[in-house]
Amino acid sequence: xxxxxxxxxxxxxxxxxxxxxxxxxxxxxxxEDVCTEIEKLMMAYGERSGYVAKYDECVNALxxxxxxxxxxxxxxxxxxxxxxxxxxxxxxxxxxxxxGNTTPSSREPLQNCLSSYVNITGHFENALxxxxxxxxxSNFDITGVLDLVKICELELTKNxxxxxxxxxxxxxxxxxxxxxxxxxxxxxxxxIGNGFTQTRTQG
Numbered sequence: 744x745x746x747x748x749x750x751x752x753x754x755x756x757x758x759x760x761x762x763x764x765x766x767x768x769x770x771x772x773x774x775e776d777v778c779t780e781i782e783k784l785m786m787a788y789g790e791r792s793g794y795v796a797k798y799d800e801c802v803n804a805l806x807x808x809x810x811x812x813x814x815x816x817x818x819x820x821x822x823x824x825x826x827x828x829x830x831x832x833x834x835x836x837x838x839x840x841x842x843g844n845t846t847p848s849s850r851e852p853l854q855n856c857l858s859s860y861v862n863i864t865g866h867f868e869n870a871l872x873x874x875x876x877x878x879x880x881s882n883f884d885i886t887g888v889l890d891l892v893k894i895c896e897l898e899l900t901k902n903x904x905x906x907x908x909x910x911x912x913x914x915x916x917x918x919x920x921x922x923x924x925x926x927x928x929x930x931x932x933x934x935i936g937n938g939f940t941q942t943r944t945q946g
Contacts, residue, residue: 770802771812773819778802781925801922804915816933820926821874824881827919828867834912835860841906852902856895856909863891863916870923878931885924892916 770778778801805811808822838857845853866884873881892913899906 770806771814773814773816774802774805774811777819777922777926777929778805781921784925785921800918804918805922816926816930817874820923820930821871823919823923823926824867824871824874824885827916827923828864828871830912830915830919831860831864831867834909834916835864837908837912841909848902849904849906852895852898852904855898859891859895863888866891867919867923870927874927874930878927882924882927882931885920885927888916888920892920 778798781801782798804826805819805823807826810818811822814822835857838853838860842850842853842857866888870881870884873884895909896913898904899909
């Protein structure tokens with residue numbers, strides 16, 4: 744068995760274990776609300792990112808982190824971005840592994856995807872730092888990830904390179920863009936509302 748097949752099998756087993764473990768744990772009211780609203784928004788406004796976040800996928804993804812069960816909106820935003828960082832790093836490791844076991848025709852698109860995921864990881868890490876420094880900059884960093892995912896996919900399509908593991912990773916990345924952006928936007932609105940209330944009270 745070559746190493747790329749080994750990575751794929753391990754990824755499949757991990758996803759199966761995650762789905763089994765989260766299936767028996769009821770999501771918190773906040774997670775239910777967030778994932779329901781995200782699915783509604785995606786269905787109403789179309790596939791802006793090329794992906795519609797499904798409720799069950801959203802819930803299962805967030806529940807990978809055990810803190811999700813008791814998280815408030817701030818902690819849930821941090822969890823979402825942290826999971827996004829982990830996913831981006833895993834995608835980068837996958838691509839590096841594929842580059843060691845690929846044909847010459849696939850090398851260039853994979854190199855471009857690797858470059859995209861190096862930048863995607865940086866965007867998510869900046870967004871995490873921005874949660875404490877400035878929510879607007881976090882949203883800007885999150886939104887920038889979509890273009891990088893599209894670059895990777897366009898390179899694969901252009902070269903007729905079909906790699907299921909990488910397609911799944913791109914799907915996962917898009918999902919966390921939608922979840923993280925929604926949570927950060929909600930946090931922004933919360934802070935704006937609090938600031939407005941405090942201003943009126945002080946006046």
